[in-house]
Amino acid sequence: MSAREPLRVALLGAGVVGGAVARHLTQRSDDMAARVGARLEVVGIAVRRAGRDRSELGVDPSLFTTDAEELVTRADLVVEVIGGIEPARSLILRAMEHGASVVTANKALLAEDGPRLYAAAAKHGVDLYYEAAVAGAIPLLRPLRESLAGDEVRKVLGIVNGTTNYVLDKMDTTGAGFQDAVEQAQALGYAEADPTADVEGFDAAAKAAILASLAFHTRVSGSDVYREGITEVSAADVAAAREMDCVVKLLAICERTEGGVSVRVHPAMIPRSHPLAGVREAFNAVFVEADAAGQLMFYGRGAGGEPTASAVLGDLVAVARHRVGGGLGPGESSYADLPILAMGDAQTRYHVSLDVADRSGVLAKVAAAFAAQDVSIETVRQQLVPADGPQAAESDAAGGHGAGNGARANLIIVTHTASDAALSATVENLRTLDVVRGVNSVMRVEGF
Ligand SMILES: NC(=O)c1ccc[n+]([C@@H]2O[C@H](COP(=O)([O-])OP(=O)(O)OC[C@H]3O[C@@H](n4cnc5c(N)ncnc54)[C@H](O)[C@@H]3O)[C@@H](O)[C@H]2O)c1
Ligand SMILES: N[C@@H](CCO)C(=O)O
Numbered sequence: 001m002s003a004r005e006p007l008r009v010a011l012l013g014a015g016v017v018g019g020a021v022a023r024h025l026t027q028r029s030d031d032m033a034a035r036v037g038a039r040l041e042v043v044g045i046a047v048r049r050a051g052r053d054r055s056e057l058g059v060d061p062s063l064f065t066t067d068a069e070e071l072v073t074r075a076d077l078v079v080e081v082i083g084g085i086e087p088a089r090s091l092i093l094r095a096m097e098h099g100a101s102v103v104t105a106n107k108a109l110l111a112e113d114g115p116r117l118y119a120a121a122a123k124h125g126v127d128l129y130y131e132a133a134v135a136g137a138i139p140l141l142r143p144l145r146e147s148l149a150g151d152e153v154r155k156v157l158g159i160v161n162g163t164t165n166y167v168l169d170k171m172d173t174t175g176a177g178f179q180d181a182v183e184q185a186q187a188l189g190y191a192e193a194d195p196t197a198d199v200e201g202f203d204a205a206a207k208a209a210i211l212a213s214l215a216f217h218t219r220v221s222g223s224d225v226y227r228e229g230i231t232e233v234s235a236a237d238v239a240a241a242r243e244m245d246c247v248v249k250l251l252a253i254c255e256r257t258e259g260g261v262s263v264r265v266h267p268a269m270i271p272r273s274h275p276l277a278g279v280r281e282a283f284n285a286v287f288v289e290a291d292a293a294g295q296l297m298f299y300g301r302g303a304g305g306e307p308t309a310s311a312v313l314g315d316l317v318a319v320a321r322h323r324v325g326g327g328l329g330p331g332e333s334s335y336a337d338l339p340i341l342a343m344g345d346a347q348t349r350y351h352v353s354l355d356v357a358d359r360s361g362v363l364a365k366v367a368a369a370f371a372a373q374d375v376s377i378e379t380v381r382q383q384l385v386p387a388d389g390p391q392a393a394e395s396d397a398a399g400g401h402g403a404g405n406g407a408r409a410n411l412i413i414v415t416h417t418a419s420d421a422a423l424s425a426t427v428e429n430l431r432t433l434d435v436v437r438g439v440n441s442v443m444r445v446e447g448f
């Protein structure tokens with residue numbers, strides 16, 4: 001054990017993540033002291049409600065306080081695991097003003113106001129670490145901020161939200177309903193306090209913004225990210241993917257192209273043979289492609305109290321070591337200042353399933369709609385639909401028009417890569433064709 005003065009640690013929040021952090025800090029304090037070179041003394045744990053029984057955490061009950069504002073003024077190191085924008089932001093800024101280094105898991109705040117936090121950290125000469133904010137336990141931000149700082153990152157592609165991966169996995173493998181699967185993810189501690197942030201893609205978009213900022217040395221905020229969640233993914237989409245030997249995953253895709261930086265989050269079909277297709281339950285996986293390094297893959301638990309606590313504690317040890325040995329970790333790097341491209345400029349591929357009349361000339365009209373936008377078709381597959389088949393009923397209900405009640409077919413088209421603008425214009429045109437009774441599903445295709 002070190003003879004150095006203990007470092008005072010304030011913990012803000014004792015929920016899923018904060019509870020696990022508190023337990024580890026208490027139970028493993030000797031190891032932490034040996035690794036840091038000073039004891040980490042928890043001087044307070046800010047909670048919203050006093051008086052609740054928290055005996056399962058095994059910490060001294062007198063440490064709990066509802067006065068977080070006061071607590072952050074008497075700490076060397078502050079761990080913020082409250083979540084949300086306020087009061088987390090004000091507390092972090094106040095902590096820095098009082099000279100504390102900060103560890104946070106708060107991707108929502110970093111994606112909304114990261115530059116302000118970085119500026120405050122630089123002004124007050126303190127650290128700001130947030131490995132837990134993206135992909136939970138997986139060491140990903142430190143590799144981007146430090147290990148790859150000498151390389152040129154071209155692409156970051158992955159599954160960064162555990163809740164939605166859990167839901168899509170259950171829908172694919174057990175046929176579970178959407179709501180049931182969300183509730184299971186909540187019970188397991190993966191989901192955000194409001195799971196809308198997960199299922200609507202806001203959580204993944206915030207993480208994509210953080211990843212793109214670090215990868216491309218450019219400020220990218222959550223609102224710069226094109227975002228679609230999984231609430232519109234239907235059983236028909238999952239089934240269509242299965243027929244293609246694909247699975248549906250919510251992907252975060254950050255790319256550096258000649259024109260700038262493209263950052264998007266949306267569901268996509270990927271082949272079952274792709275390594276991301278094997279990412280099950282709440283696991284996360286991220287590919288990074290860099291000029292000199294080539295392809296790197298990061299895989300592990302992206303959510304849950306214990307895995308997230310691992311990343312928080314790793315950061316806490318790092319910033320504590322800086323206090324003992326001097327120096328600071330990396331600050332913001334946004335010198336490249338690349339333009340952020342619109343979604344229409346993104347290069348992607350589509351899988352389109354159409355309900356069409358089964359008569360001569362249909363294929364030619366459909367193909368012409370693709371050609372009009374200069375979108376090249378890779379494959380076309382036709383399946384006859386029985387006149388009273390369930391899909392017939394579905395697309396009639398969806399307002400299919402003009403093609404009458406004659407013989408019908410499903411036309412499944414997969415395109416080559418084109419701009420997202422050309423692809424969505426093509427789908428809009430298809431909807432107006434008299435030979436098209438309805439559009440069953442449209443989904444982007446990645447990873448071939
Ligand atoms: N759960 C995960 O898997 C996970 C993974 C990575 C990152 N995160 C992030 O970690 C943070 C915490 O997530 P969580 O899952 O532990 O959430 P949680 O809802 O379980 O815990 C948050 C706690 O903060 C408390 N709180 C709220 N306002 C407070 C205030 N003003 N003062 C004191 N306490 C207050 C709440 O009562 C709650 O107990 C969030 O930023 C989240 O995005 C969570
Ligand atoms: N709600 C998030 C927690 C991890 O950041 C998820 O499901 O991935």
Ligand code: NA
Nearest residue numbers: 131135136138
């Ligand atoms: Na991480």
